[in-house]
Amino acid sequence: MTPKDLEPIILSEQVGVWAYVDPDSESSVIVIKAAGTAAKSISRGAAVELYLGVAGSSKLFLGGGLKIYDTHDNPLLIPIFARTESEVVGWRNIVNTDSFRVVVMDEFDAPVLRGTGYLNRVSHTLPKVLATASWISNVQALAPFIEAICNAIDPRYKHSSSMPAHVHDLELQLELKQTLIISASESGTFQYDLNDMDEGTTQEKHLHQHLHLSFGDNVFLSPQIERGKKIRELTDVLVVSKESTLFFESKALCLNDSKDESDYERRVGKVISHAKKAVGQLEGAVKSYRKTEYKVMNSMGIELPHSDSPNQTAIVVISEFVPHENWESILKLIRHAYLKSDVRIVVIDLTELMRLLKISSYRKRNLGFLLNQRFIASLEGDTLNIRSEDSSLPFNL
Numbered sequence: 028m029t030p031k032d033l034e035p036i037i038l039s040e041q042v043g044v045w046a047y048v049d050p051d052s053e054s055s056v057i058v059i060k061a062a063g064t065a066a067k068s069i070s071r072g073a074a075v076e077l078y079l080g081v082a083g084s085s086k087l088f089l090g091g092g093l094k095i096y097d098t099h100d101n102p103l104l105i106p107i108f109a110r111t112e113s114e115v116v117g118w119r120n121i122v123n124t125d126s127f128r129v130v131v132m133d134e135f136d137a138p139v140l141r142g143t144g145y146l147n148r149v150s151h152t153l154p155k156v157l158a159t160a161s162w163i164s165n166v167q168a169l170a171p172f173i174e175a176i177c178n179a180i181d182p183r184y185k186h187s188s189s190m191p192a193h194v195h196d197l198e199l200q201l202e203l204k205q206t207l208i209i210s211a212s213e214s215g216t217f218q219y220d221l222n223d224m225d226e227g228t229t230q231e232k233h234l235h236q237h238l239h240l241s242f243g244d245n246v247f248l249s250p251q252i253e254r255g256k257k258i259r260e261l262t263d264v265l266v267v268s269k270e271s272t273l274f275f276e277s278k279a280l281c282l283n284d285s286k287d288e289s290d291y292e293r294r295v296g297k298v299i300s301h302a303k304k305a306v307g308q309l310e311g312a313v314k315s316y317r318k319t320e321y322k323v324m325n326s327m328g329i330e331l332p333h334s335d336s337p338n339q340t341a342i343v344v345i346s347e348f349v350p351h352e353n354w355e356s357i358l359k360l361i362r363h364a365y366l367k368s369d370v371r372i373v374v375i376d377l378t379e380l381m382r383l384l385k386i387s388s389y390r391k392r393n394l395g396f397l398l399n400q401r402f403i404a405s406l407e408g409d410t411l412n413i414r415s416e417d418s419s420l421p422f423n424l
Contacts, residue, residue, distance in 0.1 A: 028051045029047065030047050030048075030050065030113040032112065032113050037060065038136055039385060041134070041379070042060055044060070044092075044093045044105050044107045045057070045058045045107075046114060046118045046120070046121050046127075047113045047116070054128055055120045055121050055124050055128070056127060056129075057127055057130070058132065059093060061105060061131075061133070061134075062347050063133040063135075063139070063230075063346060063377065064097060065095050066132075066133050066140060068097035069095060069140060070140055070205060073096045073097055074096040075094065075095055075096070076093070076094040076196065077091070077093055077146075077197045078092045078093075078094075078107075078180050078195065078196055079107070079118060079121075079122065079153065079157070079195055080176070080179065081156055081159075081193060082190055082191065082192035083172070083190060083192075084190065084191065087156075087159055088108070088160060088172055089109045089114070089115050089118055089157055090109065091106075091107040091176060091180075091194055092104050092106050092107055092194070093105045098290055098291045098294060099290060101290075101291040104177060104181065104184075106173045106177055108163055108169065108172060109160075109162040112162060114162060115162050118157060119158065122146065122153050122154050122157060123154055126144065127143070127144050127145075128141070128142075129142050129201060129203060134377045135237065135377075136381075139206055140203040140205060141203065142201060142203035142204055144199060144200065145199070145200040145201075145202075146199060146200075147198040147199075147200055150195050168190075170188075171188035171190045172190060172192075174186055174187065174190075175190040175192035179194045180194055229279075230279045231277040234264055234377075234380075237384060238264060238266060238275070238384075241384060241388065242266050242394075245267050245268045246264065246265070246266050247266075247267070247326070247331065248326060249263065249326050250262065250324065250325055250326070250331060251323070251325070251326065251328070252312075252315055252316070252323050252324075253323075254315065258324075261312050262275060262341075263275050263276050266394075266395075267332065267333070269334065269335070269336060270338065270393040270395055270396070271339070271394075271395025272316070272333075272334045272339045272395075273341075273342060273395055274309055274312050274313055274341040275341075275342050276312075277344045278301035278304070278344065278345050278346070279301075291349070295351040295353060298347065298348070298349050299351070299354065299356070301345060302345060302357050303356070303357060305343040306360045306361060306364065306374075307360075309341035309343065309364075309372055310364045310372065312341065313339055314368055314370065316333075316339075317339075336395075338395045338399060340371050340372075340373060340395055340398045341372045342372070342373045342374075342398060343372065343373065343374045343375070344377060344380055345374065345375070345377070346377055347377075347378075348374075348375075348378075348379070348412065354412075357411060358405070358409065358411060360372075361405070365406070371402045373401050373402050375398075379414065382414075383398065397415075401413055401415075
């Protein structure tokens, strides 16, 4: 059972690492939340390193980081920054115990891996240091704290503030097994297997089910369009409501097709290649949908109503956004589609889309409106690397 002060943080955050003591069993627990691609890498034996320590001057704050070697040349670093008393107590117990439970969650909040963790090497001074540390309650201190901690873990991370930090490299050992997830809604049930070889279909179905939670029967998986005598798939997932029409193309990273030693450039190439294909598909889908002489049907062949809303947004959903200068080619395609065909296309990864869905739920703002804002910001800022924040979510300081 997760402590009440920590549960909303875990469910609201996109990524993170937390520790707590289960109030029922009194066992120590570490929760790791990251993109499904990172969880997949862990399940396939990727190295994981844990760092714990403190940062601060007059007052010490507890923190650290977790490195996941999802790519051998550019590992993912997830900073740890305690924001509740439960986390501080949790980390203190972790360094004073022989073993602890570990849960790995993906961007859908699904616990995809469970098992046991061990610390094979802990400095005798670390428990004493953590005993004097507290949690961060000041939002102004958060950014310099994270910066200082990341720099202490890896000097390649910039450190512009004067906040000192010190971390210990702990020898972490994980023994994890996959959790079989059965995802269900009114529209159907399917098994969610982290290592399913058909990643594209799994991601598409999971996307459909989460949209179904927000839009109900207005969501359609694999809708068809009839053009003359030809019938073909319009898009992967279609949302038709009075507020907006949303066209989703789902593109998985397909790590199962990767070599054992994947590298950063190879991952970027795969993601951008998927996105380019999806942009062209979506431009064609929106243009076809606008032609009233074409009949749009669900997968059963039943004709779907057209929305009267002028808000039509197309969305490329990728499994993971990997920053790289080559995304400029996708931005050019998006601009061209908008100027030529008045088609608005957004590129977003699963983690960020789940974030927008949660903001939409908390703020009761239509998802189409939030996606349209993102489209405008992307063109104005000339970037696809946009992360959303909202003060109404419960994890904010």
